[in-house]
Amino acid sequence: MRTGKHGLMTAAVTVVCAVTVLAAPGTAFADPGPAPSPRAPGASSTASAPAATSDKDLEAVRKRLDEFYRTAASATEEYNAAEEKARKQSAEIVELAKKIVQGQETLDGLRDRAGAAARSQYRTGGLPDEARLVLSDDPEDFLDGTDRVIQGQRATKGLLGELTRAQEDLKAYTADASVQLKELEANRKAKATAQEKIEKQIAAAEKLESELEQEEKERLARLEREAQARAQTAWLGSGILEDLGTEATERGRKAVAYATAQVGKPYQWGAEGPKAYDCSGLTSQAWMSAGQAIPRTSQQQWKQLERVDIEDMRPGDLIIYFDDASHVGMYVGDGSVVHAPRPGRSITIAGAGSMPILGVVRPDTGTDTGTGTAPSE
Known part of the structure; x- marks a missing residue:
């Protein structure tokens, strides 16, 4: 069934809106929950914080803080990578949406031309050539008409070729957009996971530091x-x-x-x-x-x-x-x-x-x- 331009534009707008929601840098994610209570290596599992009363204990705290912040730094670069990919995919999806709209408009125009060509050929080509020659008063006019019909048939064949290519292009654009949307969603999840890891590690480090005098x-x-x-x-x-x-x-x-x-x-x-x-x-x-x-x-x-x-x-x-x-x-x-x-x-x-x-x-x-x-x- 032929898709109207109004429905097509609605679909394209939906694609662009989906891109905006998935790629928005300010998208909020669920609270990852309270961070686990950190402790220095070797500290009791029941202790809420290391007893930092000596330089040796503080050195253990320093190394633990380094571990928290190192993990957060690694997660930050994971987040940045996912954000960068999402940014590029968003731009690609927007361009694909434009191509889908343009491709559908081209396809509609080609279908209109093909329909007109078919109707014209039907009106002029309803009789066999032998019958048209017998009924024609002027054989030269008949031959001229036959030449025009052949040219029209060739043009129609070319038009049908364009129509087929336009359909294939539109199908490819739609498939590409579907793949990009799936990858964009995957990157959104990767960003959310990295953000949760970052926030947990920073919260753990801040808690550990807050327990120090x-x-x-x-x-x-x-x-x-x-x-x-x-x-x-x-x-x-x-x-x-x-x-x-x-x-x-x-x-x-x-x-x-x-x-x-x-x-x-x-x-x-x-x-x-x-x-x-x-x-x-x-x-x-x-x-x-x-x-x-x-x-x-x-x-x-x-x-x-x-x-x-x-x-x-x-x-x-x-x-x-x-x-x-x-x-x-x-x-x-x-x-x-x-x-x-x-x-x-x-x-x-x-x-x-x-x-x-x-x-x-x-x-x-x-x-x-x-x-x-x-x-x-």
Whole structure:
């Protein structure tokens, strides 16, 4: 049965509305429920919090907090990846919806033309050629008419071919839209799962920190700084800084300038600025400001961008951290990175070796370096 344009437009609008609901970044999800009560390794299962009365106990708390925030960081990049895919799928579905509407309009027009051609051929071609020749007063007129009929038959055949192709295209567009909608729904579920994991881990970390006395929090912060300083000292002790160049490309300097200008702004998971950022949101937006589009997540930055040796890195390069590539910072020179650390912290300058380095990637593969050095603090 032939579909009217009104029904077709309604269907297309329904598709676009579905895309809007499934891909909306502000979609709320169910409360994941209370987070499990965290405890330091080795603590009693009946204890509500570790008794942080010594540096040894606080060190266990620090490691436990690192575990919570590391898990949250990994889940954040999972969320970002699902969000990025959903964004692209939404755009593709909208384009497919437009093609479906246009394809149906084309099909309707071809059907009208085919019907008119069939009616015309019926009116002029009802008798066999032999009978028409006998009844014709002028054989030449008959031959001219026959030629026109043949041309009309050829045109009709071509029209039917167009009609078939239009039907196949419309069927393909509809199938593609169905697949994209299913994938969009899968990504919506992946985002919801990642969000639940993020919120649980952050809630557990915040609960653990809230059970500490003020004096213990201050000692915990000191232990954290000392651990970072030890890691940075060991990294610099390898002589790495002596081998590093300081020149950056023009785009690299712009990216570094953007990233360092965000120092002091808060970390927020899933954020890409301008008021807050997560780690890969900061690096991707910094390079976007320099005119270079790069992948959104730290894992994709690690997979897709050119890898360089640490000894060859220059300001603007991205340092990927941890075995799962769940954190990223931008090298700014002098052995330092600018990065968005974790929830509850602000964007800051830190030692490039203060976290376990997985490797270095380069967004800008150009060789146009300037004479000055990139900004650093």
